[in-house]
Amino acid sequence: MKSEKISDAVVRRLPVYLRFLNELSRREVSTVSSQELGQKLDLNPAQIRKDLAYFGDFGRKGIGYDVAYLIEKIQQILNLDQQINVALIGAGNLGQALSNYNAYVKDNMKIVAVFDASPGKIGGKINNIEIQPIEMLDETVRNNNIRIGIITVPAAEAQRVADKLVAAGIGAILNFAPTILKVPAEVRVHAADFTTDLMSLAYYLDGGKEMKDHDSKMAD
């Protein structure tokens, strides 16, 4: 049996597939072709077939993918067939705003603990979760099987928080602080960035540029 790591780009596309498949499921659509997925998600159907083929043999030629089965499989692949507990570090503006999303995060992910370094905030609540001192992080993370940390502290404090999360045994970090974090290879960090969203919107301001016909001389 051959085995190989799946690329991060593929992993990042899976929640996008899952979101659309959940929408299909709500609309009681039971099968979907890679063409339909590709059209909806603006991806090459061959790319989609390749992405999904990494994980097993889901599709049926001439019929497409079974929506319910594919949802179940992608949830399994993403570890979302179990509850994933999340900690939020930084009860400032962004932290409070993100905790409001808790109600909208589906698929078994939940912010269960909030930490802050500021004595004035300790004991307060955001979204019914008590704000704990950062000194409690290690104990709380271990006792509550918290596996992902969301960092929303200022850039200057982010590395120190990341170190604490790593020491407490966390497996992944979503970093909103505008700084590059250094973590061991086995801990995964994604940087959240809304600026690429903004930049892609600018494209549409003139109604979108058009493709030009040209002799395509490819780089290699």
Add this chain to the structure above:
Amino acid sequence: MKSEKISDAVVRRLPVYLRFLNELSRREVSTVSSQELGQKLDLNPAQIRKDLAYFGDFGRKGIGYDVAYLIEKIQQILNLDQQINVALIGAGNLGQALSNYNAYVKDNMKIVAVFDASPGKIGGKINNIEIQPIEMLDETVRNNNIRIGIITVPAAEAQRVADKLVAAGIGAILNFAPTILKVPAEVRVHAADFTTDLMSLAYYLDGGKEMKDHDSKMAD
């Protein structure tokens, strides 16, 4: 001359290319191949060549892409060769947090006005920008050539704000409110969503699943 709209997926990849190209430029790397871009961004090199070929003939066979030239071209394509003024509507936690990113938004995009409906907030400042009453939106947007709006108001108010932005002639909206906005076809809306980031992180918690060897029977 054939002309055709470029897909949104391609447009959304351009800022990602641009960010990496800017990094190469800072490192004084002058050319890059589609293989290198593909490796860094976990995309098929053929997909990258196809994306960039939409806009013209940038690459040179056997050499690759000229980094400086490609940066210039992508900026032009994204309309980032001019200053794009942005309005933020909603001076709550998320709005305040996003305005902190202003310093990090490169490429000529800038939040130049902030609005809120709450009388208690009017006249206050976030990041040195005075918070204006929502009633001033139309006049301010028109007088300051504001072309993009970021909506960070509660879901129940988001549609009303979007309607005002559309009436003021805005071209694109980045919507952080967890609701679907109805706008005319000529206005572009992107929904900001950090939940897909979180979901893709969950994949890595077990060290990542592995690809299985299998007979790949493709769906169509």
